């Protein structure tokens with residue numbers, strides 16, 4: 453899951469500048485995505501996830517006897533891109549519910565990246581998804597994702613990368 457987990461914190465660290473919606477509003481008068489979704493965050497976040505995945509592929513080659521997850525260029529790209537597309541779609545619906553940028557939206561804020569990553573994998577490489585993400589693996593992901601999400605956001609808040617600790 454690291455290629456899907458890394459893009460969000462990477463975007464928080466490296467993002468900023470021109471928002472993806474170019475500052476435009478939707479028909480309801482709220483922003484389409486908001487200032488928290490930028491081109492730089494999207495691109496650097498996906499790149500960071502892919503680089504993480506390349507390191508995992510290299511590691512798996514170094515330790516063939518360890519039975520590490522068999523990543524491919526496709527699986528890491530879909531995980532990284534899906535994570536931030538899920539985050540983007542989440543923000544679109546967050547604005548439709550009149551929730552301003554940075555406000556809390558439980559469940560959606562935590563699982564957007566999992567939903568996005570798995571949806572892209574389902575479309576682009578369902579064979580990899582079903583052989584790698586078995587039911588016990590899926591349950592572990594459901595448990596550790598909100599824990600990791602909260603922990604990284606608290607760290608981000610302490611180091612002043614994030615404005616709020618969620």
Ligand code: CTP
Pocket residue numbers: 463464465466467468485486487488489490491492493494536539543546552553554555618
């Ligand atoms: N970020 C970015 N581009 C993205 C995603 C994130 O630049 N595509 C950066 C922004 O600086 C953002 C920070 O990462 O503020 C944290 O991301 P997130 O918590 O997803 O955004 P929020 O600001 O909370 O906005 P939203 O309410 O839409 O989730």
Ligand code: MG
Pocket residue numbers: 554555561618
């Ligand atoms: Mg947020």
